Amino acid sequence: MDITRLQNDSSGPRIVFRTRCLTKVYEMGALKVHALRGIDLEFYAGELVVLLGPSGSGKSTLLNILGGLDTASGGQVTYLGKDLTRAGDRELTEYRRYHVGFVFQFYNLIPSLTAIENVAVVTEIANKPMKPEDALAVVGLADRQDHFPSQLSGGEQQRVAIARAISKNPDVLLCDEPTGALDSATGVVVLEALERVNRELGTTTVIITHNVDIAGMADRVVHLSNGLVTTIHKNTSRKSPADLHW
Amino acid sequence: MKALDHKLWRDLWKMKGQALAICLVIASGVCTYVMLISTMQSLNVTRDMFYGDYGFSDVFAPLKRAPENVARRVTEIPGVSQVETRVVANVKLDVRGFPEPVNARLQSIPDDGKPVLNRLFIRRGRSVDPAKDNEVIVSEAFADAHRFSPGDSLGAVINGRWKTLVIVGIALSPEFVLQTRPGAISPDYKRYAILWMGRTPLGTAYNMKGAFNDLVVTLSPGARAEDVISGLDNLLERYGGLGAYSRENQISHRFLTEEFKQLQRSAQIFPVIFIAVAGFLLNVVISRTVSTQRDQIAALKAFGYDNLSIGIHYVKMVLLIVLIGVAIGIGAGIWLGRGLGRIYMEFYRFPYLMYELKPSVAITAGMISIFSALAGTLFSVRAASLLPPAEAMRPEPPARFRRTVLEHIGLGRVLSQPTRIILRNMERRPVKTMLTVTGISLSSAVMIAGMFSKDAVDFMVDVQFRLHHREDMSVTFVDPASKKALYELKRMRGVVYAEPFRSVPCRLRFGHRSYRTSVEGIEQGSRLYRLLDMSLQAIDVPRSGIILTDYLGSMLGIRGGDMLTVEVLEGNRPEIRVPVAGLVKQYIGLMGFMDLSELNKVMKEGNAISGAYLSVDEKYRPEIYRRLVEMPRVAGAVVRKDEIRNFYETQAEALLFFTFVASVLGGIIAFGVVYNSARISLAERSRELASLRVLGYTRGEISYIFLGELACLTLVSIPPGFVIGKGICIYVAKALESDLFRIPVIIGNGTYALAAAVVLVSACLSGLIVRHRLDHLDLVAVLKTKE
Structure with a gap:
């Protein structure tokens, strides 16, 4: 595995995402909802960013636009210099397919496939994927690989x-409330898995919570609030998920 | 309840596509039922009214010649009510501008123009003037075919003398609702006519002054036709009676009865299929609706709605869909029934068609649909109303999946994940999968059953006119003639080859069973008229003994080697006993066959023949027709090619109608089933499919998972559809089997192909409609909700 792929590039960390004056307006009938009102942000290679904010602050909208699930109403977002705002459905599908890994609040596993097959569903269409067994080993589920989702606990499903x-060795990992449906202890296990991936594989990781x-x-x-970035806080040292409590 | 009714309408509107598909399936069932039953009843009512108003006779007795005073003795036969004597003759016509042989039945009407029985409905013109010997009334079908109007004239050879006849009227008779030449397979309005002439001129022409050669009677109430028939046969035997027969064996009446039987049979089969499919679809849709509305049911119960009102709510939903379908079906049924009635009116000549839909038919159709729909949905409605509120609030437990049989036997290795998803989904609900397959297969079955008559008829025609009959034309003599008559035909320019035949009317008896038909005498090594064994291979007529049509053999319960009694109904009326030498295959009519010289020998009649089969040079055909018209000995001629062409011309519209209706209905079932399954699995799996889209699967790739399952089900359903279709055909053929004809169960590859094509196209169409929805999945929304 190429762990240092995105880290020691040249001078200073590389910019993965850059947004400029990013806006998003949902039209709900006569009503216009301004979900993003002008976001200027950079995300750097290998870093782990947490997006914080109350519901309705625009953090999911931002994540969806970064992940190519949604398109911006105005402004620009680039991925490794490429303009995502101008991409069509075909390019966005390809972008998600080869570059982005998603983790959702409700797991969104395919109920008719076993754990390992749920991983294989992605590795089969990816460029240089891991072996599904290895990906499951990373999250500590090597022994549960032949179980169907209905036979797994919430934490295991996540x-x-x-x-x-x-498993596809994504360049970015986007997680929307990955622990939202889990109890605290299970949540920690999931976060440890994410932290390990970020640390060992160097995958740029964005977590919404x-x-x-x-x-x-x-x-x-x-921190986001009402569609705007209010503050950006840099941690001097990262805490281990095991030390987190809520 | 008001709020619940609002919910009902909105729910229905939300599932309008599916509801409409089910409505259409129900409508198809109701429509076929209403169409077939109302047509049958209308024709029945029309027929009975025509028979009643115009005095259709009950018993018919053709004979050689009897003096008029015999009629008085007929009235003395117990059970006879009214009697009418007539003179009947077969004549050749010469129609200007139509260079083909035209045969006619010329029948007398009393000089006052008013028959007691079988009265004429004069459509145009007037009745004949008894003082004139050249006036005739012609049947409407024939007049229409040649565009004759009163005042036109045509040539006829009457008792060997050429005569110009003037048409004074155009009429219909209850005796000839279906105007078919005896022995023909379909009515031929161009080449067969019914003509009515005054009794005096016709009697004079045939030396029947004060005599008659045909008799019709009606029965007094409560009398049995068999008693009257045996009384008539006894009385008329010495006058050359040809065997009296009842209405049931009168050709026009008989064909009508068979047609009604066919309509009735179809009305039993097709609607049942549609209603069953509709019941299944409703079951699937309502179960799905109930399971997605679990939380709503729970909430309603929490507010205090009782089980009954929840149950009624869903019953209302079912009833609404069914009633809309029934309404559409009744409307379409009336429309198509009128169309079918018009087609039948081309065939069956009634003065009027009393189209009517009895309310009981509509009510029956409605009730059957409602009950089967409710039966289909009872289970899910009951489940909905009995769900405890607390349980209903919780989401349904996640679906359980297993590895499929294919994977267990080690094929899993080669399957991609999407293919696994398809297979596991089908295996997870085997009953639903099976019902879906059955539903789709019924659509091809319906089409095959609806179209099979065309293939069967093609095959029958092929056997009858290409294997059995191979002559260019057959010529019948007025009376049996000697072989000299054959040489006369052979000498005609253009006649390449000729073979004689002898046709003897008789009653065949074995034990207590008997059947009135004719025995055909044919020469050894006959080339133009061939007997076919059970595998349709040509065989020679045996030198001794009699060969019977297979169906006649089973009707009489007779087998090879048994002695058959042949009661000859002409000449010296000998009664002979001959051994049955074997059975032959024949789809049309029932007959016996004997070696010509053997038949002549037992008849003690030298070398008499009734006519000949000719093979002619195409170039000389018109000339031969002309010569045949002029030959006094020749009673009529039939051209094989004309018969085939006419058959298809008369049947074409009806066949096209049924093929069209069957395709539309088959398409509706296929569409209804596929569309509904597609919509339901889309609803059940949109989250899964959207997740895959998020993970980077393209629209094409998720369409494969989704539509692949439907494609699999559709493809798998085609072979059983063929089998079920063939089964229905076998049932129909068996049910319609009669001495008139036996329908072979022959289904052409074209029919199979068309049935499969309609199913595939309907499936693709519904697939495309659903695919459109698939392309507009809301990727973000599915990630935010828990299933």
Whole structure:
């Protein structure tokens, strides 16, 4: 595995995402909802960023646009210099397919496939994927690989989802409330898995949460409120998820 | 309840596509039922009314010649109510501008123009003037075919003398609702006519002054036709009686009865299929609706709604869909019934068609649909109303999956994840998968059953006119003639080859069973008229003994080697006993066959023949027709090619109608089933599919997972559809089997192909509609909700 792929490039950390004046307006009938009102941000290679904010602050919208699930209404977002705002459905599908790993609050596993097959569903279409077994080993589920989702606990399901996300060796890992549906102890296990992936594989990781305590494990913490970035906080040292409590 | 009714309408509107598909399937069932039953009943009512108003006779007795005073003795036969004597003759016509042989039945009407029985409905013109010997009334079908109007004239050879006849009227008779030449397979309005002439001129022409050669009677109430028939046969035997027969064996009446039987049979089969499919679809849709509305049911219960009102709510939903379908079906059924009635009116000549839909038919159709729909949905409605609120609040437990059989036997290695998803989904609900397959297969079955008559008829025609009959034309003599008559035909320019035949009317008896038909005498090594064994291979007529049509053999319960009694109904009326030498295959009519010289020998009649089969040079055909018209000995001629062409011309519209209706209905079932399964699995799996889209799967790739399952089900359903279709055909053929015809169960590759094509196209169409929805999955929304 090429762990140092994105880290020691040249002078200073490389910019993975850059947003400029990014806006998003949802039109709901006559009503216009301004979800993002002008976001200027950079995300650097290999860092772990936590997006914090109350519901409705725009953090999911931002993540969805970064992940190519949604398109911006205005402004610009680039991925490794490429303009995502101008990409069509075909390019966005390809972008998600080869570069992005997603982890969702409700896991979104395929119920008819076993754990390992849920990972394989991604590795089969990726460019240089891990072996599904290795991806499951990273999240500590090597012994549960032949279980169907209905036979796994919530935490285990979420770890399968993480294995699925990392198995394609993505350049970025986007996680939307990965612990939102889990109890605290299980949440810690999931966060440990994410932290390990970020540390060992050097994958740029963005985690959305409304749980302030999780912010301790990040390199940087971005606060959003009402569609705007309010503060950006840089942690001097990252806490281990095991030390987090909520 | 008001709020619940609002919910009902909105829910229905939300599932309008699926509801419409089910409505259409129900409508198809109701429509076929209403169409077939109303057509049958309308024709029945029309027929009975026409028979009643115009005095259709009950018993018919053709004979050689009897003096008029015999009629009085007929009235003395117990059970006879009214009697009418007539003179009937077969004549050749010469129609200007139509250079083909035209045969006619010329029948007398009393000089006052008013028959007691079988009265004429004069459509145009007037009745004949008894003082004139050249006036005739012609049947409407024939007049229409040649665009005759009163005042036109045509040539006829009457008892060997050429005569110009003037048409004074155009009429319909209850005796000839279906105007078919005896022995023909379909009505031929161009080449067969019914003509009515005054009794005096016709009697004079045929030396029947004060005599008659045909008799019709009606029965007094409560009398049995068999008693009257045997009374008539006894009385008329010495006058050359040819065997009296009842209405049931009168050709026009008989064909009508068979047609009604066919309509009735179809009305039993097709609607049942549609209603069953609709019941299944409703079951699937309502179960799905109930399971997605678990939380709503729970909430309603929490507010205090009782089980009954929840149950009624879903029953209302079912009833609404069914009633809309029934309404559409009744409307379409009336429309198509009228169309079918018009097609039948081309065939069956009634003065009017009393189209009517009895309310009971509509009510029956509605009730059957409602009950089967409710039966189909009872389980899910009951489950919905009995769900405890607390349980209903919780989401349904996640679906359990297993490895498929294919994977267990080690094929898993080669399967991609999407393929695994397809297979496991199908295996997870085997009952649903099976029902879906059955539903789709019924659509091809319906089409095959609807179109099979065309293939069967093609095959029958092929056997009858290409294997059995191979002559260019057959010529019948007025009376049996000697072989000299054959040489006369052979000498005609253009006649390449000729073979004689003898046709003897008789009653065949074995034990207590009997059947009235004719025995055909044919020469050894006959080339133009061939007997076919059970595998349709040509065989020679045996030198001794009699060969019977297979169906006749089973009707009489007779087998090879048994002695058959042949009661000859002409000449000296000998009664002979001959051994049955074997059975032959024949789809049309029932007959016996004997070696010509053997038949002549038992008849003690020298070398008499009834006519000849000719093979002619195409170039000389018109000339031969002309010569045949002029030959006094020749009663009529039939051209094989004309018969085939006419058959297809008369059947074409009806066949096209049924093929069209069957394709549309088959398509509706296929569409209904595939579309509904697609919509439901889309609803059940949109989250999974959207997740895959998020993970980077393209639209094409998720369409494969989704539509692949439907494609699999559709493809798998085609072979069983063929089998079920063939089964229905076998049932129909068996049910319609009669002495008139036996329908072979022959289904052409084209029919199979068309059935499969309609199913595939309907499936693709519904696939495309659903695929459109698949392309617009909301990727963000599915990630935010828990299933």
